Amino acid sequence: MRRAALALLGALALEACGKLQGVGGPAPPLVSFTATLSGDPTTLLPTGVPDVHALRVALVWGAQWLTEPFCVLPADTTVAQPPGFAGPAAVIAAGCRDPFGFVPANVAASVPLDPTGPTSISLPDLPAPDLLVGDVMARVAYASLVVFDDRDDSGTLDLAFPHRTATGRFRAGGDLMNKDVPDSPDVIYGASFVTMTEPDRRVAYREGDFLPSAFYPRMGCAPPPVAFSVLGAGGFTPQAGLAAALMNELPAEDPATCTESAPGDTTVDVAARAPAEVQEVGCDEATADGSIRYRPPPTDEPDFTGRLLACAHLPTFDTGSQPSTLIQLVVTGRPTDRCKGLTHYTLRGCREDVTCDVPDWDLTQGPPAWWPCP
Amino acid sequence: MRFVAGLLIPLTCASAALAEEAPRLRDDEWPIRSTGRLALDGGLVMGRALTLDTGMATGVGAGLTYGRRFAVGARAAWASASETSLVWSVTHDDYRLRGVAVVQQPVGRGVFGLRLGAGASIVHESRTRNQGQRAGLTGSALMGSTTALLPGGELEAVVSVHVAGPWLLAVSGGPAAVDDGGLRAGWTAQFGVGWQP
Numbered sequence: 001m002r003r004a005a006l007a008l009l010g011a012l013a014l015e016a017c018g019k020l021q022g023v024g025g026p027a028p029p030l031v032s033f034t035a036t037l038s039g040d041p042t043t044l045l046p047t048g049v050p051d052v053h054a055l056r057v058a059l060v061w062g063a064q065w066l067t068e069p070f071c072v073l074p075a076d077t078t079v080a081q082p083p084g085f086a087g088p089a090a091v092i093a094a095g096c097r098d099p100f101g102f103v104p105a106n107v108a109a110s111v112p113l114d115p116t117g118p119t120s121i122s123l124p125d126l127p128a129p130d131l132l133v134g135d136v137m138a139r140v141a142y143a144s145l146v147v148f149d150d151r152d153d154s155g156t157l158d159l160a161f162p163h164r165t166a167t168g169r170f171r172a173g174g175d176l177m178n179k180d181v182p183d184s185p186d187v188i189y190g191a192s193f194v195t196m197t198e199p200d201r202r203v204a205y206r207e208g209d210f211l212p213s214a215f216y217p218r219m220g221c222a223p224p225p226v227a228f229s230v231l232g233a234g235g236f237t238p239q240a241g242l243a244a245a246l247m248n249e250l251p252a253e254d255p256a257t258c259t260e261s262a263p264g265d266t267t268v269d270v271a272a273r274a275p276a277e278v279q280e281v282g283c284d285e286a287t288a289d290g291s292i293r294y295r296p297p298p299t300d301e302p303d304f305t306g307r308l309l310a311c312a313h314l315p316t317f318d319t320g321s322q323p324s325t326l327i328q329l330v331v332t333g334r335p336t337d338r339c340k341g342l343t344h345y346t347l348r349g350c351r352e353d354v355t356c357d358v359p360d361w362d363l364t365q366g367p368p369a370w371w372p373c374p
Numbered sequence: 375m376r377f378v379a380g381l382l383i384p385l386t387c388a389s390a391a392l393a394e395e396a397p398r399l400r401d402d403e404w405p406i407r408s409t410g411r412l413a414l415d416g417g418l419v420m421g422r423a424l425t426l427d428t429g430m431a432t433g434v435g436a437g438l439t440y441g442r443r444f445a446v447g448a449r450a451a452w453a454s455a456s457e458t459s460l461v462w463s464v465t466h467d468d469y470r471l472r473g474v475a476v477v478q479q480p481v482g483r484g485v486f487g488l489r490l491g492a493g494a495s496i497v498h499e500s501r502t503r504n505q506g507q508r509a510g511l512t513g514s515a516l517m518g519s520t521t522a523l524l525p526g527g528e529l530e531a532v533v534s535v536h537v538a539g540p541w542l543l544a545v546s547g548g549p550a551a552v553d554d555g556g557l558r559a560g561w562t563a564q565f566g567v568g569w570q571p
Contacts, residue, residue, distance in 0.1 A: 018499070018522050020520065023459035025462075027462075030511065226510065
C-alpha cells in the first residue's frame with residue numbers, strides 16, 4: 001500500500017513538471033515536403049532580368065479548369081480576314097494556353113530555396129474546400145512545387161492574369177469594366193507539375209474515397225493514398241488527351257511511370273527550365289469552366305498593338321449545324337505578357353451567354369466605326 | 375350589461391381567493407435535526423477556466439467541515455473546460471484539493487459563512503492538433519498531454535439552508551486564483567446539497 005502510494009506520488013511529481021500551453025504555443029506543420037533544384041537558373045535568365053534575386057519554392061494548389069472551345073476546335077477558315085489579321089489558327093497558337101497544363105488556384109506556402117541542397121516546405125493548413133474536387137465523401141486536391149525568383153520580395157509567388165483589351169461594357173456606376181493588373185516581376189524557373197503531357201511529380205491530398213475524374217487525371221495509376229502524398233506520372237501526348245476527351249474517356253498513363261510515396265519518403269526534384277516554358281503555372285484564370293466572357297466592342301478602337309486578331313464564327317461542338325451568323329473578333333495578348341489569354345468581342349450578346357434571347361448589348365445595326373469583322 | 379357582469383364575476387372571485395392567506399409552514403413541519411459539528415456537501419461546480427485564457431469550466435465538487443462558528447475541513451472538486459483555436463483543441467481537467475477554514479453564523483434555518491480554501495490544483499491538459507487526423511498525423515504529432523501541479527485557492531461566500539432533517543441546500547461562490555507561473559484569477563461557484571447530522 002505504501003509502495004503504491006509512493007509510486008503515485010512519484011508519477012505525480014514527474015507529471016507536475018509539465019508546462020500548460022493552452023491554445024497557445026507554436027503550430028506544428030501538418031505536412032512537410034522536400035524539394036531540390038537541379039540546374040542553374042542563372043543560365044536561363046529571360047530578357048531584361050539581370051540576375052537571380054531570391055529563389056523560393058512555393059506549393060501551389062491546382063484549379064479545376066477547362067479550356068474554351070475556340071482553343072481546341074479546328075480553326076474556323078470560313079470567314080474572310082481583314083487585311084493585317086493573323087487569322088484564327090495563328091490566334092489559337094499565340095493566345096491559347098496549354099489545355100493540359102497545370103492551372104494555379106492558390107499559393108499555400110512559400111519558403112526560400114537552398115540552391116545547393118534540399119529545402120523543406122511545410123503546410124500549416126489543409127487545402128480549403130474550394131480547392132478540393134469531388135464531394136465530401138471522395139475529394140482530392142493536387143499541387144505543384146514551383147521554383148521562382150521572388151523579385152519583388154513579396155515572400156510569395158504572385159499569380160498573374162492575362163491582359164485583355166478594353167471592353168465597351170459599363171458598370172452600374174458608369175465606369176467601364178476595364179480592370180487590368182500588371183504582371184508581378186516574379187520569374188518562374190521550374191515546377192514539379194507543369195502539364196499532363198510531360199512527366200510530373202505532384203503533391204496530392206485526398207479525403208475519403210477516390211473517384212477518377214478529369215481533374216488532372218492519372219488513369220492507369222494507383223489512387224492517391226488518403227491524406228498527403230507525392231505522386232508521379234509519365235504523362236500522355238496531347239493527341240491521346242484530345243482523343244480520350246472526344247470519346248468521353250480519361251487519357252491513360254503508362255503504369256510503369258506511376259509512383260506514389262509518403263511526403264517524408266521522397267524528395268521532389270525540380271528541373272530548372274527557361275521561364276518561357278514554365279511561366280504558365282503562375283497564370284491564374286478568371287473562369288474555370290471553359291465559358292467565355294464576351295465583351296461588347298467599345299466606341300473607340302482599343303489598343304491592339306502587338307496583338308494578333310482574327311474574325312471567326314462562334315465555336316460549336318455540333319458539327320452538323322450551320323455556323324452562327326454572329327461573327328466574333330478574337331484578340332490575343334501581347335508577346336510581353338506573362339500569361340496567354342484571348343479577348344472576345346461580339347456585336348450582340350450577354351457577358352456569359354452570347355446567344356442569350358435578350359441581349360445585354362446589340363450593336364448589329366450600328367457597330368463602332370472601327371469594327372473590322374463582317 | 376350581461377357582458378360586463380360576465381367580466382366582473384370572475385374577477386371578484388379571483389380577488390376573494392387571493393385575499394385568503396395561504397397556510398403557513400409550522401415549526402413542527404419539516405423539522406430540522408442538525409445538531410452535529412460535521413457537515414458534508416456536494417454539488418455542481420462551475421467557474422471561469424483559470425488555466426485557459428477563456429472559457430467556462432464545469433464539474434462536480436464535494437467537501438466536509440467540522441466545527442460550529444469556526445470550522446475547518448477539506449474539499450475536492452473536478453472541473454473540465456475545452457477551448458479551440460485555429461490550430462489546437464484543448465481540454466483542461468482541473469482536480470482541486472483544498473484545505474478550508476470557515477467562519478459561519480446560523481440565522482433561522484440558514485447558515486451564512488465565509489470559506490477560505492487553499493491547496494493544490496492538478497491540471498491535466500490534452501491538446502489535439504486541429505485538422506491533424508485528416509492530414510494523416512498520428513501519435514504525438516496529432517495529440518499530446520501534460521499535467522501540472524499548481525497552487526491555488528478560493529474565497530467563497532457560503533449560504534446553507536436547512537430543508538428537512540439533516541439535509542441542506544448549499545450555495546457558494548467567490549473569487550478564485552491559481553499560480554501558473556503568473557497569477558490567474560477568476561471565480562468559482564457551487565450549487566448542491568449538504569448533510570449535517
